[in-house]
Amino acid sequence: MKIPRFLLAAGASGSGKTLLTCGILQAFVNRGLTPASFKCGPDYIDPMFHTKVIGTKSRNLDTFFADEKTIRHLLAKNSKGCSLAVMEGVMGYYDGVGGTTTKASAYDLARVTDTPAVLIVNCKGMSVSILPYIEGFIRFRKDSGIKGVILNQMSPMLYPRVKKMAEEELGIRVYGYVPKVEECVIESRHLGLVMPEEVEGFREKLCRLAQILEGTLDLDGLLELAESAGEYEETDCAEAGKSMLKGQEKVRIGFARDEAFCFAYEDNLELLKELGAELIPFSPLRDGRLPENLDGLLLYGGYPELFGRRLEKNAALREEIREKLGQGMPVMAECGGFMYLHDTFEDGEGNPCNGVGAIHGRAYKTPKLSRFGYISASKKEGTVFGEEIGACPAHEFHYFDSTNCGTDFYAQKPESSRGWECMHSTDTMLAGFPHFYYYGNTKLAEAFLNACRKF
DSSP: OOOOEEEEEESSTTSSHHHHHHHHHHHHHHTTOOEEEEEESSOSHHHHHHHHHHSSOOEEEOTTTSOHHHHHHHHHHHHTTOSEEEEEOOSSTTOOGGGTOOTTSHHHHHHHHTOOEEEEEEOTTOSTTHHHHHHHHHHHSTTOOEEEEEEESOOTTTHHHHHHHHHHHHOOEEEEEEOOOGGGOOOOOTTSSOOGGGSTTHHHHHHHHHHHHHHHBOHHHHHHHHHHSOOOOOOOOOOTTHHHHTTSOOEEEEEEOSSSSOBOOHHHHHHHHHTTEEEEEEOTTTOSSOOSSOSEEEEOBSOGGGGHHHHHHOHHHHHHHHHHHHTTOOEEEETHHHHHTEEEEEOTTSOEEEOOSSEEEEEEEOSSOSEEEEEEEEESSSOBTTBOOOOEEEEEEESEEESOOOSSEEEEOTTSSOEEEEOEEOSSEEEESOEEOGGGOHHHHHHHHHHHHHO
């Protein structure tokens, strides 16, 4: 299968990957192309920026969450009908699991998908020293996959000379430069970036940036690079148990989605649909009651702390959710959704707000990340939704904690001796801070839907 593609990476976080990825996507859209976009790693927010640019859903590709065959399958599946695929790296190019490996790094994704990489180099404060910096990244691994560079924060006067040196001495293609563009900067927040809707003049900023990049980047060259990516056979993903569920009765799942609950992997939602779920969106902020005839609930993460008082004031919905869960309606709740299920949860200023009351305890704000990063989460004993599912890859990233995190699972950090107890798990509930990616273990999604069918 032919999938024109390239990956944008950098030497470190804060090098401008997201801003440049959005600008390049916008420039391609302006040319009438239909790019698909992918984020390396577990991040929810960068794909929202990609979605804002291209008007379709962006996806994650994470080599910790899923095996190589599944990653290639998801790339092929989600690139169908698009002109090309543009991937955005994570952290530094070689930075992977545990801080000591390249597993789940941008390099690992480029390797697994056989995708040419373009290194974004932050040139602030450098001139000739840019060359050994680039050379180190190229030579660190024989199969680095780095086929070109973009020089960020580069002086237009200096650029022609640095480009000449890099191409002659390193044999690497330079795909242009990006001058300092303060008017296009997007501010940071505790989960990486602010939401696209919160950036004043976001569309205008992106259009301005795309206009600048049309003049400073070799976009035609990037398209040629994408076309040079190798072909591979589209292989079927090993989705254990999918055929077993084929033809079974569909189930109606209430899916919380609004400004407070906005973190959901689109591939998770698609897999649930393929396995028989009909996802019915509702807003805990605005809806006075749940949708009718539901068989289960999904409460994913987001920013409930920013809307604490509004969530509290919607007492009728909170009461209905508590009643339904008390009647045995299955629920999966992650991070922000888990906080919402508490007796109380603190808002961004530390004020207590009433929650659903299905989890007895208090979710509270902490001054730093409580637990974060990849984990392998396993039920300590017994079943999940009444079924044996084994270990599930997941990740945590939260500035909040709980007086009642749960003790039914054990979270093991990869490449580390560190771990902790977490999660509330019964035959009808799975709730805690970890975020799960269902393609890492499809048995979790299957067990949830089977519990919904029983209900």
